[in-house]
Amino acid sequence: MENFAAADVLLWKDKKTSAVVIGGATVIWVLFEVLGYHLLTLISHVLIGVLAILFLLSKATTFIKKSPPNIPLVEIPEDLVVNVSQALRNDINRALHLFREIAMGHDLKKFLGVIVGLWILSSVGSCCDFLTLIYIAVLMLHTVPILYDKYQDKVDHFAGRAHTEARKQYEVLDAKVLSKIPRGPAKPKKQN
Incomplete structure (x- = not known):
């Protein structure tokens, strides 16, 4: 079901969610690139605002004789962290294996393809920073x-x-x- 939800967002079948994703990406890009905000400053200011609102709401409820707000306990599940780290490990190992195969000179086509790809990536990287590149990728994922x-x-x-x-x-x-x-000289292939 999750794959269908992502496809619905990318194909604009769920217009509200697609608009929220594009709008959120635009707000983040404007905050960091246009206004020059920094990530740590933004996180600190958001946490200050959330904590201040919750603190004042908790204190206000005692004056108006209501029960304080129920703030849930939020924890990151261990299995989620393990699954993400295993997926990252698998991807990194696959990339390292590919680089090893290329470095050993086994496949000229892969070598040339990777060199061209990395050269294009470095050229794009010299034209814009990482956040702008991510923003462009989000826009392309929602338009292409x-x-x-x-x-x-x-x-x-x-x-x-x-x-x-x-x-x-x-x-x-x-x-x-x-x-x-x-x-x-070509090496003879091993037979099982």
């Missing part, structure tokens, strides 16, 4: 799926043409450059 859903035929046609052109360019690169790179 709905646009693709509306214009799927046109996008698929264009993507097919772009893929064909990219394959042609790769074949030229392979013929002119990659095939001329000397390689050692």
Whole structure:
């Protein structure tokens, strides 16, 4: 059910939640980027406000002879922390394994793909900071799926043409450059 809820938000089927996510991301981006607020300052100010309101509400209830507000005990469950840390560990191990395979020279295509990807990431990173990058990602997650859903035929046609052109360019690169790179003798494959 959670996957369907996320899909509903990203495809704007749940318009209120989608608007809240976009609005919240915009408010956070404006606070930190435009107004120059800092995370620790924001957290401190929000906690000061919440504690002051709850304290005053608790004191006011004694004067008007009402029961004090029921403030629930909030705790982070241990299994949630364990599951998140295991998922992070698995992702980090997968990335380290991929980097090891590339570093050992097993796959030239992966090597070139990762180098190009990291170069693009560093170029984007030099143009904007991390928070702006996250904000752009949130906006893209909320616009690209709905646009693709509306214009799927046109996008698929264009993507097919772009893929064909990219394959042609790769074949030229392979013929002119990659095939001329000397390689050692092929190792025999192990049989079980």
